[in-house]
Amino acid sequence: MIAPHRLSVKFFFEELSIDVESFIPVFHRWIRENVVPNELLLDVADYKHIVDGPAILLVGLEADYVVDLTDAKPGLLYVRKRDAGSDLSDALGTTLSQALNGVKLTETDVELKGKLKLRTDAAMIVLLDRLNYPNSANGDGAAATAAQTQLSDDLAPLFGDDATVTRVDNDAREPLTFELHAPSAPDVDALLGQLGSVG
Amino acid sequence: MSNIGWKDVLADEMSDDLAHEIDIFEGQMELMGQGKLDEKVFAETRLRRGVYGQRYDNGQRHDGFESRELDFEEKERIKGPDTLWHAPGMQRIKVPGGGLTADQLDVLAQVADEYSDGILHVTTRQDFQLHFVHIEDTPDMMRRLASVGITTREACGNSVRNVTCCHLAGVCQTEVFDATPYSEAYAQFLLGHDDVQDFGRKFKPAFSGCEAEACGLVMMHDMGYLAQIREVDGKPKRGFKVFVGGGLGTVPHQAKVLSEFTPEEEILPQTQAVARVFARLGEKRNRNRARIKFLVAKLGIEEFRRLVDEERKTLPHDDRWTAYLDTLPHYEEKPTRPPTFLNGQVHSSEFNQWLETNVYAQRQEGYSVVTVNLPLGDLTSQQTWELADIARKYVGDNVRTTVEQNIVLRWVSDSDLPSLYEELKAIGLGDPGAGTIVDITACPGTDTCKLGIASSRGLAGELRTRLTVKSASLPDAIKDLKIKISGCFNSCGQHHVSDIGFFGNSRRSGNFKMPHFQVILGGKWRDNAGSYGLAVGAVPSKTVPEVVDTITSRYVEERTKGETFQEWIGRIGKKEARNIIQPYMQLPAFEQQPEFFSDWGDPRVFSLGDIGIGECAGEVVSLFSMEISPAESEAFEAQIALDENDPARADDLAYSSMLKAARALVRTQFLDVGDSPDRIVQEFKSRFFDTELFFDQYAKGKFGQYLLDRHSNPNPNPDNDSAHRLIEEALLFIEATHACESRVGGNVLVEI
Ligand code: HEM
Numbered sequence: 023m024i025a026p027h028r029l030s031v032k033f034f035f036e037e038l039s040i041d042v043e044s045f046i047p048v049f050h051r052w053i054r055e056n057v058v059p060n061e062l063l064l065d066v067a068d069y070k071h072i073v074d075g076p077a078i079l080l081v082g083l084e085a086d087y088v089v090d091l092t093d094a095k096p097g098l099l100y101v102r103k104r105d106a107g108s109d110l111s112d113a114l115g116t117t118l119s120q121a122l123n124g125v126k127l128t129e130t131d132v133e134l135k136g137k138l139k140l141r142t143d144a145a146m147i148v149l150l151d152r153l154n155y156p157n158s159a160n161g162d163g164a165a166a167t168a169a170q171t172q173l174s175d176d177l178a179p180l181f182g183d184d185a186t187v188t189r190v191d192n193d194a195r196e197p198l199t200f201e202l203h204a205p206s207a208p209d210v211d212a213l214l215g216q217l218g219s220v221g
Numbered sequence: 222m223s224n225i226g227w228k229d230v231l232a233d234e235m236s237d238d239l240a241h242e243i244d245i246f247e248g249q250m251e252l253m254g255q256g257k258l259d260e261k262v263f264a265e266t267r268l269r270r271g272v273y274g275q276r277y278d279n280g281q282r283h284d285g286f287e288s289r290e291l292d293f294e295e296k297e298r299i300k301g302p303d304t305l306w307h308a309p310g311m312q313r314i315k316v317p318g319g320g321l322t323a324d325q326l327d328v329l330a331q332v333a334d335e336y337s338d339g340i341l342h343v344t345t346r347q348d349f350q351l352h353f354v355h356i357e358d359t360p361d362m363m364r365r366l367a368s369v370g371i372t373t374r375e376a377c378g379n380s381v382r383n384v385t386c387c388h389l390a391g392v393c394q395t396e397v398f399d400a401t402p403y404s405e406a407y408a409q410f411l412l413g414h415d416d417v418q419d420f421g422r423k424f425k426p427a428f429s430g431c432e433a434e435a436c437g438l439v440m441m442h443d444m445g446y447l448a449q450i451r452e453v454d455g456k457p458k459r460g461f462k463v464f465v466g467g468g469l470g471t472v473p474h475q476a477k478v479l480s481e482f483t484p485e486e487e488i489l490p491q492t493q494a495v496a497r498v499f500a501r502l503g504e505k506r507n508r509n510r511a512r513i514k515f516l517v518a519k520l521g522i523e524e525f526r527r528l529v530d531e532e533r534k535t536l537p538h539d540d541r542w543t544a545y546l547d548t549l550p551h552y553e554e555k556p557t558r559p560p561t562f563l564n565g566q567v568h569s570s571e572f573n574q575w576l577e578t579n580v581y582a583q584r585q586e587g588y589s590v591v592t593v594n595l596p597l598g599d600l601t602s603q604q605t606w607e608l609a610d611i612a613r614k615y616v617g618d619n620v621r622t623t624v625e626q627n628i629v630l631r632w633v634s635d636s637d638l639p640s641l642y643e644e645l646k647a648i649g650l651g652d653p654g655a656g657t658i659v660d661i662t663a664c665p666g667t668d669t670c671k672l673g674i675a676s677s678r679g680l681a682g683e684l685r686t687r688l689t690v691k692s693a694s695l696p697d698a699i700k701d702l703k704i705k706i707s708g709c710f711n712s713c714g715q716h717h718v719s720d721i722g723f724f725g726n727s728r729r730s731g732n733f734k735m736p737h738f739q740v741i742l743g744g745k746w747r748d749n750a751g752s753y754g755l756a757v758g759a760v761p762s763k764t765v766p767e768v769v770d771t772i773t774s775r776y777v778e779e780r781t782k783g784e785t786f787q788e789w790i791g792r793i794g795k796k797e798a799r800n801i802i803q804p805y806m807q808l809p810a811f812e813q814q815p816e817f818f819s820d821w822g823d824p825r826v827f828s829l830g831d832i833g834i835g836e837c838a839g840e841v842v843s844l845f846s847m848e849i850s851p852a853e854s855e856a857f858e859a860q861i862a863l864d865e866n867d868p869a870r871a872d873d874l875a876y877s878s879m880l881k882a883a884r885a886l887v888r889t890q891f892l893d894v895g896d897s898p899d900r901i902v903q904e905f906k907s908r909f910f911d912t913e914l915f916f917d918q919y920a921k922g923k924f925g926q927y928l929l930d931r932h933s934n935p936n937p938n939p940d941n942d943s944a945h946r947l948i949e950e951a952l953l954f955i956e957a958t959h960a961c962e963s964r965v966g967g968n969v970l971v972e973i
């Protein structure tokens with residue numbers, strides 16, 4: 023299946039005992055120290071004035087890292103904007119490993135360590151491509167169903183055979199969205215290892 | 222793999238004109254990619270499509286310690302002088318008069334999350350901006366916008382920018398009449414008009430329904446229109462008092478009266494005449510003096526008026542000048558619900574507070590305008606489609622953006638106000654305080670603007686948070702003061718016309734630079750931006766919240782009964798005003814207060830290293846260069862059509878590209894050639910072919926003959942071979958046009 027225009031994965035905070043503002047200096051330091059060598063990090067955008075939205079963004083060329091408060095579910099959202107891969111599986115692999123790398127960077131950051139924890143037993147996956155992956159009402163839903171099967175197949179080896187990928191019943195204007203639920207929370211390093219990322 | 226793109230999917234939903242323009246832009250991008258377009262021409266071309274540069278797009282960024290190179294790929298690829306192709310940019314989306322439909326909101330929301338960072342930003346001229354957009358995504362984004370009737374054309378560049386209009390027009394208590402349909406007709410008439418393509422600088426028009434309120438801000442615009450009714454032959458006649466040459470920026474000018482009363486049927490031709498005078502006599506080289514305000518000041522308003530009147534007499538008649546007037550009697554907005562009244566019930570104090578500041582009783586009984594107070598002008602994609610649904614439920618398509626970076630819902634039936642409030646609150650858009658001291662205006666500043674010096678948005682966010690906390694206890698006298706902030710002297714945040722305004726600058730302390738804001742006091746928002754404030758001194762950015770407290774406390778203590786803030790500042794004078802802020806003007810050393818050396822919301826040690834070349838002025842390129850470029854793009858499209866085995870289309874495009882090139886050449890001598898192929902060919906023939914100006918030493922008239930032949934002998938059934946030949950001919954013809962222009966150019970003779 024075709025790689026979506028953009029693909030995002032959000033992992034949710036289990037704990038977050040700091041203000042979102044604290045991410046601003048951290049993200050600036052990440053840019054300075056080039057902590058994600060295979061991506062070009064550009065700038066930090068501060069949207070904390072918006073209620074329930076993407077509060078702080080680390081904007082990059084290939085991807086954005088977002089401390090996202092949408093729907094009152096705080097999490098670290100990784101939005102892959104370009105060069106994700108040649109097809110959906112490929113794009114998912116890239117997006118997931120970079121998102122998990124982001125989780126690891128956040129949890130182990132010198133300033134953030136001990137002040138937050140992200141869970142790996144759930145995630146939200148969004149296909150930001152209304153042309154190729156329209157959401158419900160538009161089209162016959164074939165692309166959505168096929169994408170769901172593909173995501174389930176690709177995620178089972180990582181999150182266990184009992185992991186489920188369910189379609190979020192959102193508005194037709196919203197992008198096609200899935201939720202991943204796993205019976206247990208795999209270790210981030212283990213996941214990265216399986217994905218073949220150095221981490 | 223699917224090969225179907227938005228272009229195919231939306232083919233039936235876009236108007237032919239918009240669809241074609243976007244294809245041409247895409248072709249120009251392709252040519253730029255191949256290095257076949259001049260960088261300045263391409264920069265101005267994309268600016269005229271609203272595709273703007275953004276901070277760091279020169280590939281440099283200061284990280285707080287040093288300026289570092291950003292490792293973009295293909296650094297040799299550029300999209301304008303010193304602007305890297307792959308660096309993300311800003312897209313401005315034009316919204317004439319701020320008018321939006323619910324369907325347009327839906328699409329704006331969708332393009333924001335697929336192509337930008339999921340945030341829509343309302344600007345101080347009723348537009349939207351999206352940031353961090355990749356240029357490759359812009360054609361599809363434009364197509365999706367075009368499918369709901371939105372164009373980004375001439376949102377930037379040296380052209381007629383968005384035509385603004387009061388957000389209350391049509392429902393306002395004090396207006397003379399509804400200026401909306403006039404502003405719409407005006408915007409449509411000037412969009413892409415031949416006479417607005419050769420300006421040395423941007424041109425911003427505004428419409429207003431009344432004199433005393435602020436909404437239209439006509440006094441600070443290049444051209445402003447104030448609704449008037451006059452008695453003519455015993456009958457009331459509609460028209461406008463017309464202003465010209467206003468503008469903010471480093472040197473703010475109040476507009477001058479061009480005419481006390483221009484009857485409605487004359488406003489379009491008069492503007493066209495102004496445009497011609499500006500194109501002909503306006504400064505082209507020195508961009509700092511190229512706005513029309515400088516021309517008006519240089520010539521004096523009397524001489525300027527005389528020139529415009531002369532020009533008006535020579536304009537060839539155009540039916541469009543008055544055609545729209547016939548539709549005016551039918552112009553009306555439809556509420557979705559019947560009028561009702563809000564009475565009886567007891568409401569929460571929260572609701573009452575919101576009601577007091579965010580709700581305006583319309584002239585039409587039983588209806589109100591609700592202001593959705595957007596923090597810093599921002600809303601998310603999700604909020605945008607949720608707002609679209611709220612609009613559908615309560616007001617239909619009666620939605621507008623405002624120059625204070627908010628959105629209004631018009632025609633809310635009064636008894637719906639409590640439930641509407643609850644629904645807005647549920648999506649995070651129920652903030653009270655619209656139009657009050659907490660509703661701060663700010664330009665993009667150092668967040669995204671290449672010219673930003675200090676963080677206007679960072680400061681606005683900080684002030685908003687602090688003032689909101691104490692808003693309930695603020696004395697009435699200061700609740701309604703306006704704060705407006707620009708990141709530099711260019712005044713995009715309109716700081717000159719606020720009670721308390723700020724613009725970013727910098728001062729040195731020891732070896733370090735410290736972000737500062739110049740304090741501007743006593744500007745007037747009402748009376749259509751009636752007067753500009755006084756600059757009283759610069760204070761460190763980090764002291765601004767205290768400075769605001771100090772100034773407002775002094776005002777509360779000292780004001781006499783009923784004295785406005787402007788009157789108070791006028792009374793105490795500049796010297797005393799400066800004394801008030803004097804204690805904050807001392808600069809601590811870095812070691813004493815290191816936090817003073819970074820800006821709000823940005824922990825990096827402050828530097829000016831990120832300032833780049835702004836694109837506010839666009840590139841001054843010749844009219845010919847701008848007009849020949851679409852011809853090249855069309856010839857390129859013709860080649861693609863041929864590759865796709867569509868000779869008929871290829872033939873048509875190749876012919877059309879020759880016409881465009883010929884037209885560009887003719888217009889170096891004769892602006893009014895119009896669009897008819899016969900006329901273009903006839904003018905080309907008599908001016909360039911018969912005179913042999915077009916001839917070159919070796920080929921003589923051969924290349925010109927290609928156009929003449931194709932025009933008089935179209936091929937009814939072009940096949941691949943004939944189309945291929947015609948494309949070759951078109952390319953040679955376009956080359957010859959370039960050559961001819963450079964031989965004869967520089968000697969441009971404008972005939973009317
Ligand atoms: C020398 C360069 C510039 C000058 C002199 C300038 C001046 C102005 C002025 C005076 C206004 C507002 C008032 C009016 O309506 O006239 C304005 C609007 C605006 N400016 Fe600038 N500007 C410049 C460059 C920029 C740049 C580089 C940006 C960065 C994005 C920017 C962003 C804006 C925005 C968002 C608005 C509201 C405009 C709209 O929607 O059309 N400006 N500009």
Ligand code: SF4
Nearest residue numbers: 664670673708709713
């Ligand atoms: S005022 Fe200055 S910083 Fe703000 S948008 Fe305009 S040019 Fe940029």
